[in-house]
Amino acid sequence: MSNKQITNPKSPETLWNELSQLDRKHVLHPSTNPKAQAESGPKIIFSGGQGIYLNDLKGRTYIDGVSMLWNVNLGHGNKELAEASYKQMSDSAYTTGFYGYANEPTVLLAEKIASLTPGDLNTIFYTSGGSESNDTAFKLSRFYWQLKGYKEKRKIISLRRGYHGVTVAAQRATGIEVYRNFSGSQDPDIVNAEPYLTECELGDNNHPRYEESIRHIIEKEGKEKIAAVIVEPIQGAGGVHMPPEGYLEALRRLCDENEIHFIADEVICGFGRTGKMFGVDHWNVVPDFMSVAKGITSGYAQLGGVVMREDIKNAISEFDGMLAHGFTYSGHPTACAVGLKNIEILLRDNLVDHAEKMGEVLEEGLKYLEGKYEFFTKTRVKGLLAGFDLMKDPQSGLPFDDSVKAAASLVEECYQRDLLIRPFDFEPGMNTVAIAPPLIVTKEEVERIISIVDSSLEAFMKKI
């Protein structure tokens, strides 16, 4: 007689249906329509993945064309990262950074990041993600000014269409109305300016839009009231917007002139996504604070941080009291061990250069589609961060009617063809689509993505 247990695994359909029922009842999903989710349940129930591919419970395989939330930079199923996590977890569950305690991966990752960040950005304060990093940057900026005797320097200026997260301060810094206004949160110390008014930021106060510029807000509020300006080097969730040449440099100068901190939100751009280690490296700008998360662990563990310049660290180090800020998981050893291994692989496999090269292939493909379809326009690509727009008539600037739901409809066609990408249509007339595959993507896989978008565009064209 065999001792083998006779198992009776549930069929994929049965398991899917059971999980779907439970999900509808017990889970409230982020950034999802709650009514639709309560009625229909999850669109996909993932079961695993490898490289740029993800599987669902029913055995369907998708290409992850946006690295989930532009974070799974090394792709799915990376055993080296899993092993780093297992090893660290086996050594210790968790030790804290509170009370001055330290552990090896936390310290070594800090040193590694300091070696990669530009200028003298040499010290990190750890968090568990991007929103916490931005809130922390705001607090540390204000604290620094307090230490220097500028008690009123509190205001933070951010940009319309910027996305900085959803904790209350990060939410109010976010310049996408639907997020910024959710649940009526308020913070009078955080104000939005119009992005990319380079001339105004350089001092042209005759410009017709001068009043919307950061420079004007500084003049109006008084520089003694402004702590910091926060920008993404490339706006991500706001629709993948590249700054015009000279813009970030102009902001750096503006901040220097007015003794205001420059916070670069590198949560998407950081760790190779744009074909350089950090987004600001494209413009040789050294910010005062840099918020990082996502790509720091390729999504394998929840980790973020704020990297700061030496003068800020030194000023804070003069403070002889308790730094009353910190999360339980500020510097979780497992997350830091994964972060260290992630960076080791990124450097060992030259993935930043690879992202730049694959970005060229992606750009060529998207430009080809732009030439083929009249309604396909405004291709923009930096490394493996790419976006394009759909418009009824790009020549005259006429958008599709919102009832067409052009971006969502194209993304649905791609989904039907097993490619996951992301639509952005949070403003009237806006139909942007983002593509950001894992940095390990091959040339053949990029070409496959383009070919799926191509056939999806054909299908979309027949419907409009």
Ligand SMILES: Cc1ncc(COP(=O)(O)O)c(C=O)c1O
């Ligand atoms: C640029 C940027 N900053 C901050 C955040 C917030 O990060 P998290 O969702 O980890 O809090 C995001 C998330 O998408 C982001 O794209």
